[in-house]
Amino acid sequence: MDNAHVLRNRVKTHLLEQIEKGELEVGKTINLAALSRKIGISVTPIREALSQLEQARIINAIPNRGFVVAKLTKTEAKNLYNTIAQLEIMALESSSFSEDDVEFLTLQQLKLKQASSHATRLDARFGFHDLLVAKCANTILLQILDDLKARILFYEQGFGQDVSFYEKVDNQNDAIIEAIKEDNIPTATLILKMNWMMVSEYIGAQMNI
Known part of the structure; x- marks a missing residue:
């Protein structure tokens, strides 16, 4: 670098x-x-x-x-999360995972579960999603995702601090990993979409606009 x-x-x-x-x-x-x-x-x-x-x-x-x-808007947040969900699904659908890849995802998920502060939880959650799409060969797609995630990181730094929020994230991440282990990418992408929509709804409710 x-x-x-x-x-x-x-x-x-x-x-x-x-x-x-x-x-x-x-x-x-x-x-x-x-x-x-x-x-x-x-x-x-x-x-x-x-x-x-x-x-x-x-x-x-x-x-x-x-x-x-910049001023935060609820509409922009909803659009961003929906776009990121679709792009990550595209990346996941074009990826294949080795046993080592699954192990890296599992270890990252463990970091998320063990995180003791909002900042470290947030970092671990975004790290999980980075690993999830890392096998995608479309570098343009990945760059767009990075740019969009910088924006939603801004939202989540201020609003995503509820412990119950991370419990739901954990359950969905575990399910994504299990689906990938079974080479069931369609199920993994469905859960991934549910994950982003859940986060979107939570952040939108926290903004209270």
Whole structure:
């Protein structure tokens, strides 16, 4: 991984953490110079990271103001989850899994079950989905998924903290793994769709818009 990519990821991680903590509020302008001083990264990779976050619709570029945190909408969340579900189904349908692949999924699911905080649960859940589509050879599809997931990560950092939510996720992930073990991809994709729709409904209810 090149240095510029590492720096951009550091910037994106920092900004997402600030949004999660409420330190960057919706509509608030991001001060590039202050951000550069705070995290010790030059303005150029910061601009590049902000442009990527804009593409993911986490922030907006406003003329004469700069970059601001985008407003969340319930409709956008629903559309994003539906799109991601369809793309992951396409990726899963074109994948084949070895015993080692199934073992990696199982270990990742164990990390999710053992996670002790919202942040680590969220990281483990997204890691599970990354592994689920990792065997797909369509790199364009995977890049689109990455961009869209950056946006829903924004939603879930603020709203997905209910323990019962993760219990349902665990049950569905276990069922997906079992279906893959049995080489029953149609069942795995059906459960995968149910998983994303469940998450979508939960996040929509939490937004209360």
